[in-house]
Amino acid sequence: MLWRIYSFSFDIARFVIRGQPLRLLVTKSSNYYNRKGYDDDDDKKIRKINEGDEGNIYLHKSRGQYILTNPRVLDTIVRKADVRSTDTILEIGPGTGNLTLKLLQVAQKVVAIEIDKRMVEILINRASNRGLENRLSVICKDALKTEFPQFDAVVANIPYGISSPLIAKFVFGTNSFRSATLLLQKEFARRLLANPGDSQFNRLAVNVKLVADIEFIMDVSKRDFIPCPKVDSSVVKIHPKVNVPSVDMNEWWAFTRTCFSKKNKTLGATFKQKKKAYELLRRSEMVDQHKDKVMTNCIFDDETNKSNDEEEVDEEHLHPPCFEKEMNLFRDKIVEVLRTSGFEEKRPSKLSNEELLYLLSLFNQAGIHFHDKAK
């Protein structure tokens, strides 16, 4: 009972502070979710929100459905995105359209990709009620499986569960664009912003920063969302670089995957592992018979820095006796490159992209190449 009173006063306070209509349907169960955010045990009907008279909807945790409701935060995101009146803006996960409606006021066109058709209905209704539907194009599909149309910039509060592959799709995809202003989970944003030597620096930052500059915009409190998530958020702006180093991206991803498999180990220790040398020997152009079968894995799938590039290799066949001599020679060659270049005692977590690019070029000169696992 006390909690209900507290919860209701909180909503009233939000109404007064922000001067916006109450959006919550205060139902029996909503008090529970108010307090706790999503219910971990029940991912189905978890929270009903009400967008004024324009529809109401239950939100799903599995789809990252956290609605950003603070108009001041929404305005700041749009302002910091520097949207031009001639722009086509790509928005991923528009939800019920709080951000979309603001974008439609400043951009020429908004293309929104939303997986949930219930959200699409509400979004189209809200845009139509304001006479903005002609400038809105909605694609009701999974953004990861959809080819993006041409766009000038991205502005989005994306579902956090797909941050890595989505950012990879933006920065390594074929579309050229000016910037991507994204609301991300705070921890993820910190990893993206991290520099060599920072504890959060990992392969995610290394790969993205090869092709883009990342700008911190602002932190956003979890209390600015409905329902209240467990984590805080941050807005960052990704600026694709005009001059990208000329490097084979597949090889770069495979190289950083190997280096960052243990980001705090020295490179000497990482590359001296028999298994690592064997994998490289098999994949190197010197012996790889299957060069054309290179497979590109998700470039960020080790962002938690777990050693998930450890291939499931049958130990018996890890280094067959006939291969032992060849492998030892190859490993000596790798270590020689590291020793003569002064990289043997260095740790990948402290190296800049320029240093990593230089090391890769030295490996290549010695005939050592990196590929993702051959199929």
Ligand SMILES: C[S@@+](CC[C@H](N)C(=O)[O-])C[C@H]1O[C@@H](n2cnc3c(N)ncnc32)[C@H](O)[C@@H]1O
């Ligand atoms: C964090 S909510 C953001 C909603 C809205 N933009 C806002 O700021 O309030 C994420 C939205 O992305 C949608 N979504 C989740 N996975 C998606 C996917 N793979 N492709 C497109 N949309 C997706 C969800 O349905 C949800 O509407």
